[in-house]
Amino acid sequence: MSSPCIISVAITGSLPQKANNPAVPITPTEQIESTHEAYEAGATLVHLHVRNDDGTTSSDPERFALVQEGIRKHCPGMITQFSTGGRSGSGAERGGMLHLKPDMASLATGSVNFGAIVYANSPQLIDDLAQRMLDNDIKPEIEAFDLSMIFNTAKLVERGLLKSPVHLQFVTSIPNAIPADREVLEIMIKQFKRVCPDGTWTAAGIGKYQLILNQWALELGGHVRT
Template sequence: MTRPCIISVAITGSLPQKANNPAVPITPAEQIESTHEAFEAGATLVHLHVRNEDGSTSSDPARFAEVQEGIRKHCPGMIIQFSTGGRSGQGDERGGMLHLKPDMASLATGSVNFGSIVYANSPALIDDLAERMLKYDIKPEIEAFDLSMVFNTAKLVERGLIKAPVHLQFVTSIPNAIPANREVLEFMIKQYEKVCPGGTWTAAGIGRHQLELNKWALELGGHVRT
């Protein structure tokens, strides 16, 4: 490992709510403080979902603005990545906060099943989000939940909608999407390096799988996420 590693933190996904886990940060103040703790512990990147007062996921630009402002103040230099994940709305709602110019934003480049739902990212939505990221000079983190999304990413680069070098996260172990399987990860990395030369990557897993994925990522030359 001679490449620098980014230690990143997702302080809250789109699903857990206070009812499941009272420690999940919901209010902007809680989210800022929780990010600050991770920053003090060494995290250099935060992946951000925001919530409504009732704990449901939101893509309210005002919420994103408040949390971003707090993190910039409390955690100087930390990379802020907004989630454009699908649980917080469709179409325009998904990218309506990108004018806030976070450093990065997530971008899923295809559709797949997630547990019991269809995680729908239509090609038109993907183009729209990628165009906004270009316009506001936001670095996308591609979220690849299945193999086709790696190839779709390369096509977005060819079409000028994503700037090379690409940064991509292999998201494993969500039921009905790609499993946490070393052979599969290695194959996806190989294809990714072929079609997106010079790209960087991380690998994510759900729950107990994250530690395993971090280990594999270190061995295979990726970045690390906590």
């Protein structure tokens, strides 16, 4: 049995700046063209963080709308996924662009230390974001930074706030969250399959870990991201 592997592209996260790498796409035009290149190279899903002109992170719905419109024009059929990550604003602001109805949006199902900060996703915020995704017919990509987030995902399905089958990303190698470790990844996959048997998954690592995670994901039956 074989099923197609989806290649996602995260053209940028919320942090890297031109000073780190001149290729980091910041303006809507740059983000659209960066996505277009990945699309031509075979990516079928784009994970988006928008930025202000000075490169700082943003959750401005107008920015998201511009990038979304450009991608629809340049990359027909590509799946767009908006980040609702914690660096893009606080509380409900993080879902302020969901009325744009991207195909997908990210949803972290718990709190964890993330580098030097506490990445706070209160149960109330998680419920609110999940409800807005349901209302706008957006498929969530669950972001699991730790083991409890897998069980929290299953509880959201039970409560009707997430539709089955869920799609989940194991996010590894963020300092102070789960490490990029093969044994830990296998544990996470096994527990996910136990509580969400029909779920699909992918795995992410930061920096040098991404390629390692891609290899493990391909070996273990997941999708991949760049």
